[in-house]
Amino acid sequence: QRWAVLLEEDPTMSVTTLRKKAVYGDVCVRGLRSVGWKIFLEYLPTLDCATWPLALEKERGHYEQLRKKYIIDPNATEGADNEAGARQVSPWSQFFQDTELRRIIKQDVDRTFPDKPYFRTPAAQERMTDILFVYCKIHHEVSYRQGMHELLAPILLVVDEESVDAAQCTDEKEPLVAAQIAATLDSRFVEHDAFVLFSAVMATAKQWYEFTEEPRPARGGKMANSSTPILRISHRIHHELLKEIDQDLYNHLEELTIEPQIYAIRWLRLLFGREFPLEDAYRLWDALFADDKQLGAVEFVCISMLLLIR
């Protein structure tokens, strides 16, 4: 069975121990990566799979509601009319705004990982567009920014590839546990689960997409107190961490006047997804998620990459 690994784990294993193990790369093996991510990103609350059905039901139900609420048909006027009255927006004007948002999202979805056939299928594209659309509707402050699609894509691919037809999955020795794990990988909820995991990653990644209008930062110094987080983080990576760790490389980049956000924007917004082949990016994500739900290690990954490129 593909989940034998988890079942055979030491029953006293704690999440903390599992996280530590996963950082070194032997937990999120093929077939169980999505389960690992669900645990590390705290979608599943504990290692005890008896606690899973409740969490799954809650989050999947939540997404189902959001989907119903935001993916509206303007012709279905009843109810929508009342709600629109309260918001002072006609359902049609809302519909046109939404159509525009979907168009912008779709433009990137269509060209997600051009060399992966999975992302050329209408089903996958439709799912991605819906997930990103719903996410944007509940996060007006950032809405859709280019790059989010490539944070979602690897998540959706893993969840979909590992999904199973829950009805077909039984195990004579441990029927209950088998049922619970099957429920976690249930193919009917691929979109729901991808949304939950994507949202969990975005809880941290969102700030890398935010931009605050401000007087144009001068080269060098000022960005330390920029109100745009990505500029602040880039500044810290370069002027604090790199300077401390490798003065020569720091001086060299300074001489070339290479501003750190020039590279850091892509590294961070895509969580290094374009810097490695997908399989390697997955292993990096395993470690990042396992290490800290808030992805605290990313700045150090940036430093390692700089040292490596040196």
Next chain:
Amino acid sequence: MSMHGSSLEAKLVILGSQGVGKTSLVMRYVQNTFSPHSASTIGASFLTQRMQVFGVIRRGYVDDCRVVLQIWDTAGQERFRSMAPMYYRGANAAILVYDITSEQSFQDISSWVEELQRNTGDIDIHVVGSKLDLAEKSREVPQERAQAYVRNTLGSLHDVHEVSAKDATGVDELFHDVTRSLVERTYEIERTRRERQAGDVQLRDGRQEASDQACCNV
């Protein structure tokens, strides 16, 4: 922009709305390839291309010039929340791309022109309509209109370029024109500076004489 004898290094930034084909244009030029699905650019990507411009007049002689073009290919969406200045800062030339099958993308050009004219010294602006291969089927922006706009906004010596990255129409010519224009402008700036310096020297000499005289009067 720096010049060493007859070679020149210049920064060229590519701007325009999301999905108009900025990356495809650059890829056609630099690698002579085209793929119908190229991944969205995140932030910006950077390429260098070396080329040679023949037969430019410099100091009264016909000259050839080696050019290293540093190409900054930007993400279309950066326009809205304005990360853009970071990318066009210090650029010598800008290619503004719209999609001839999208009226909206053409409308967006004017705000780019205004922004560049407001925030940069004297950047050399070129307006480019992409996806020319789709002209028959789905053109939305007539060439005459684009041409009139370009002449009005940038001056009568400017032309709109229509290109297709897919079948390579006009791409080499575009980059060649951009580069030639860069070289000519650089020589022009160089000439003006030389003339001004010559003027400064004469002026200084004049003052010198004046103060000498003043000295004699004491």
